[in-house]
Every structure is written in C-alpha cells, then in structure tokens.
Amino acid sequence: MISFSQKGTGQQLILIHGFCESKELWKTFSDHLSTSYQVFCPDLPGFGESPINQTQISLEETAVVLHDWLEENHIHNPIIIGHSLGGYVTLALAELMGHDLKAIGLFHSTAFADDEEKKKIRNKTIVFVKKHGVDKFMDSFVPPLFSEQHRTEQSDKIDELIALGKRSSKKGVLAFIAAMRDRKDRFEVWKTFHGPKLMIAGELDPAVKIEASRMHKPFATHYHELKGVGHMGMFEETEKTLEMVKDFLKVVDE
Secondary structure (H helix, E strand, O other), X not given: OOOEEEEOOOOEEEEEOOOOOOHHHHHHHHHHHOOOOXXXXXXXXXOOOOOOOOOOOOHHHHHHHHHHHHHHOOOOOOEEXXXXXXXXXXXXXXXXXXXXXXXXXXXXXXXXXXXXXHHHHHHHHHHHHHHHHHHHHHHHHOHHHOOHHHOOOOHHHHHHHHHHHOOOOHHHHHHHHHHHHHOOOXXXXXXXXXXXXXXXXXXXXXXXXXXXXXXXXXXXXXXXXXXXXXXXXXXXXXXXXXXXXXXXXXXXXX
C-alpha cells in the first residue's frame, strides 16, 4: 500500500521524495504547483506512512510497486520528478514505462551507479543503523545535506526533517541503503529518454558530486546548477528551484 497526497487538477505530476524523507518534503512545491497541475506525492515503501513488508527491495521492484500504484489511481502519462533516491526510482520507472511517461526530472540525483567508495560508505551506514537504530542515524545524517552556509538559517527545517526521518522504518532504511548501493547504472536511460528532462544540481552537494551532474547536462533539456547549495535545494533555494520546476513544466505543456 502506497500512502500519498493529491492536490489540484490538470496534467498529472508526481514528486518522489528521497532517502529517509516522505511526501511532506514536497508540501511547498505541491501547494504552489497544484494551482496548475494535479500533484501526487507518494511515500516510498518503508518511509512516511507507506509500510514495507520485505527486508530486501530493489529499485526495479520499487518501480513495479509505483507502476501498480499509478495504474490503481488512473495516473497516465505523468511527469515525474524525484529527489535523490526519488530520482533513482524515477529512472527505474523511465526504464520500465518508457513512452508512458511524459517527462522526467532529477533533483539532486544521478543516473550513475554508486562507485566503490560510495558502496563502502553504504555498507558502513548499514552497520551503523543495525547497531544504533534510525533515530541516532537521522541526527547525524540530515545536517550535512545542507551546505554549511545554510545550516544556521535552516535549523528549524533540519530539525523537522530529522523528526520526519525518524518515522522511517528500520526495515525500510536498511532495505533502501542496500538498494541504492546495488542499483545499476541508468545513464543510457537518461540519455535516450524521449521526453523533456530536468536536472537541478547543487554546487556543494555532498551526495551527488557536481562533476557527475555536469556529465548529464548535454542530454538534459533543462539543466541548472545552484551555487552555494548542497543536497536540499528545495529548502536552501526554495523560490529559485520552484521557478526552475515551473519553467520546465511550461515547456513540457507546450
């Protein structure tokens, strides 16, 4: 069962949250965009209010779960934008559904697989979460996602995201760390996707290096770099990123 929010009417737009996040991540975007679009924000399995039953899940399996959810809710030819893990899921959906998606967007995400260094970090994180639990992990996980210059002004939002992340199930957190570690490279999916493509990258993103983001640029119809921003541009530069998404959606509508 996928828990989700739904708001507005018109072209259907799906916003997918990232790791240890939930549909609440997109509230501001949903409120603004729902004046022109029908906006859906699902909770991925194991996060927010969506349960997870298995201890292992792949991005391919996640894409199938979301594809079934799209069918159940009569969502056809949607635009899908994903943050971080949500971007990985977006690409898995693009591979699965192809021309049944109108456009896709990667928001602080990448089509590349984890390199060996990142895989080692994932493995250490699995050990940490198994030993110390989700609560302690969230306390240390969220603050570095914001660039250092934004952490003080965003302290309330950081606290809110930590609290929301602590609602994630331990089973879901562990399953998706492994799913991200083991995900395949989908750069070819990104390159060959038929519809408009958006990429928003943070110059100081600790999770998705800007050099990797720039390799996606030649294949994006809309590419943006946010100076002085980390992994959380929807909060670090809310107005700017919202306008970027709106501009992209206008072109998709043409």
